[in-house]
Amino acid sequence: MRLVIARCQVDYAGRLTAHLPLATRLILVKADGSVSIHADDRAYKPLNWMSPPCTLVEDGDAWTVQSTKTDDRLVIEIDEILHDSSHELGVDPGLEKDGVEAHLQRLLAENVTTFGDGWRLVRREYPTPIGPVDLLCRDASGATVAVEIKRRGEIDGVEQLTRYLELLNRDPQLSPVRGVFAAQEIKPQARTLANDRDITCVTVDYNALRGVDDPSDRLF
Amino acid sequence: MRLVIARCQVDYAGRLTAHLPLATRLILVKADGSVSIHADDRAYKPLNWMSPPCTLVEDGDAWTVQSTKTDDRLVIEIDEILHDSSHELGVDPGLEKDGVEAHLQRLLAENVTTFGDGWRLVRREYPTPIGPVDLLCRDASGATVAVEIKRRGEIDGVEQLTRYLELLNRDPQLSPVRGVFAAQEIKPQARTLANDRDITCVTVDYNALRGVDDPSDRLF
DNA sequence: GTATTTATTTCGTGC
DNA sequence: GCACGAAGTAAATAC
Numbered sequence: 001m002r003l004v005i006a007r008c009q010v011d012y013a014g015r016l017t018a019h020l021p022l023a024t025r026l027i028l029v030k031a032d033g034s035v036s037i038h039a040d041d042r043a044y045k046p047l048n049w050m051s052p053p054c055t056l057v058e059d060g061d062a063w064t065v066q067s068t069k070t071d072d073r074l075v076i077e078i079d080e081i082l083h084d085s086s087h088e089l090g091v092d093p094g095l096e097k098d099g100v101e102a103h104l105q106r107l108l109a110e111n112v113t114t115f116g117d118g119w120r121l122v123r124r125e126y127p128t129p130i131g132p133v134d135l136l137c138r139d140a141s142g143a144t145v146a147v148e149i150k151r152r153g154e155i156d157g158v159e160q161l162t163r164y165l166e167l168l169n170r171d172p173q174l175s176p177v178r179g180v181f182a183a184q185e186i187k188p189q190a191r192t193l194a195n196d197r198d199i200t201c202v203t204v205d206y207n208a209l210r211g212v213d214d215p216s217d218r219l220f
Numbered sequence: 221m222r223l224v225i226a227r228c229q230v231d232y233a234g235r236l237t238a239h240l241p242l243a244t245r246l247i248l249v250k251a252d253g254s255v256s257i258h259a260d261d262r263a264y265k266p267l268n269w270m271s272p273p274c275t276l277v278e279d280g281d282a283w284t285v286q287s288t289k290t291d292d293r294l295v296i297e298i299d300e301i302l303h304d305s306s307h308e309l310g311v312d313p314g315l316e317k318d319g320v321e322a323h324l325q326r327l328l329a330e331n332v333t334t335f336g337d338g339w340r341l342v343r344r345e346y347p348t349p350i351g352p353v354d355l356l357c358r359d360a361s362g363a364t365v366a367v368e369i370k371r372r373g374e375i376d377g378v379e380q381l382t383r384y385l386e387l388l389n390r391d392p393q394l395s396p397v398r399g400v401f402a403a404q405e406i407k408p409q410a411r412t413l414a415n416d417r418d419i420t421c422v423t424v425d426y427n428a429l430r431g432v433d434d435p436s437d438r439l440f
Numbered sequence: 441g442t443a444t445t446t447a448t449t450t451c452g453t454g455c
Numbered sequence: 456g457c458a459c460g461a462a463g464t465a466a467a468t469a470c
Contacts, residue, residue, distance in 0.1 A: 001225075001246060001260045002238065003223050003246070005221075012448075014448060015371075015447095016317060016318060016447085016448055016449040017318045018317050018318065018330040019315075019316045019318075020312075020313075020314075020316075021283050021313045021316075023309075023313055024307075024308075024309045025309060025312065025392050026223070026248075026307075026309070026311060028246075028258070028264075030260050030261060030263070031260035031261065032260065032262070032263065034261075034263040034264060034403050036263070036264040038221075038248070039309065039312035039314075040221045040250050040251035040252065040309040040310075040311075040312065041250060041251065041252040041254075042252070043250070043252065043254040043256070043271045043272060043465085044248075044254060044265070044266045044269040044271075045264070045265075045465075045466090046258040046264045047312065047314070047315050047446090049264040049448080050448095051262060051448090053264045053265075057347075072448075081306065081449090083307060085303060085305075086246075087225045087244075087302065087303060088261075089225075089243075089245065089246070089259065089260040090243065090244060091245045091260075092240075092245065092259035092260065092261065092267065093240075093241045093243055094240075094259075095238050095239075095240055095241045095267050095268065096238060096240075096241075097236060097463095098237045098238065098239050102263065103382055107344060110305045122351060123414075127432065131459090142310060151235075151461090151462095153233075153462095154295075159243075164470095181394065187221075189443085203392060216240065232463080235462095235463040236463055238463085262450095263450085264450095265450070265451090267465090269463085271463090271465085292463075317448095371446095371447095407458095409458075439463060
């Protein structure tokens with residue numbers, strides 16, 4: 001990884017064309033070949049960048065980063081270099097994620113009684129012609145319920161579930177099928193639409209649910 | 221801007237929980253308060269980050285980045301610092317973009333003959349109850365044409381234009397209205413759907429069109 | 441202010 | 456390899 005602090009101008013041509021006037025910035029050159037130009041704001045987002053595969057050619061003050069696959073090009077005109085250092089980082093073991101929708105789905109699949117006593121899982125990722133339903137269940141009375149799970153419940157999730165319900169209700173083996181919209185947080189608009197369509201909203205406490213599964217916390 | 225190369229472990233808790241095992245990484249602390257943890261790959265994307273507003277508290281080897289607005293938290297456990305430098309960058313004049321959909325729309329509005337001889341513009345951003353149509357035109361024969369413009373023509377753009385056409389064709393003053401789907405690049409799926417719905421596809425050469433407007437190129 | 445759309449989206453996953 | 460959906464999406468824009 002190479003860190004360069006330099007006064008520079010940058011031009012990009014590719015999916016769009018863009019220009020950066022002369023100013024002092026960080027030029028970050030990674031071992032993967034990527035080059036990104038950072039200002040002192042915009043959080044982690046660079047002003048300009050080139051994704052690998054690409055090659056950096058330094059011709060004096062003119063640095064050219066050319067994409068190997070497309071005709072995208074970044075031209076950096078160096079005015080003055082204020083810092084230039086390189087560092088061996090090695091391969092990163094990578095990020096271990098937790099808490100995404102998939103995990104929430106697995107937890108709920110293993111704990112369908114979260115929705116009500118006597119519930120049981122028919123199957124996870126129940127296939128339909130327009131895509132899999134997250135969970136297909138039977139409630140205590142034996143009625144079929146399609147469950148759509150989101151981390152954040154928004155209006156498009158309700159639309160998605162509505163499409164599934166319409167399809168599932170055409171199947172006389174399953175019909176009538178009702179819907180449950182489960183999320184860690186449900187937006188008011190989504191809740192209103194769901195209620196209007198007789199879909200039950202359930203907000204899920206992910207931490208509590210995980211506690212059922214594995215009470216050992218990592219750090220928090 | 222502060223650049224720290226350090227062997228470290230990182231834990232994040234917020235919208236998800238995540239852990240980074242001990243490894244050497246770049247810790248980038250920007251003047252806007254943001255902190256991002258970079259490995260030597262993943263292009264410009266950090267492994268972990270915290271967006272402003274947030275505060276970094278260093279307590280020996282334990283660095284804590286706490287979001288001011290939410291309860292998101294990043295805990296960095298420093299094992300060894302290999303590099304630590306700070307740099308004054310000043311305010312960046314920022315990126316001047318060109319080539320986005322808005323500009324493409326303006327260019328085409330000024331050059332509707334791109335679609336055919338004798339075409340003229342009725343109006344740009346023609347209002348309908350479900351949103352504005354990019355361009356409403358009349359072709360050489362006087363027939364009404366609705367034009368939907370995208371940088372990249374994908375299936376949802378065709379759906380959008382279809383909804384506009386359905387609405388516009390209810391207006392006896394305009395009907396019959398046909399559709400043109402214009403983009404720099406049209407995906408095969410979108411083209412197939414458009415053809416099926418008798419919508420004409422037009423791929424636009426943005427550079428050539430811009431050349432009509434302003435023949436002076438910046439760099440390329 | 442909130443809701444919607446865009447993004448040089450990027451990134452993963454299933455086919 | 457390509458289409459589809461999710462993202463700690465974020466950011467800009469419309470309302």
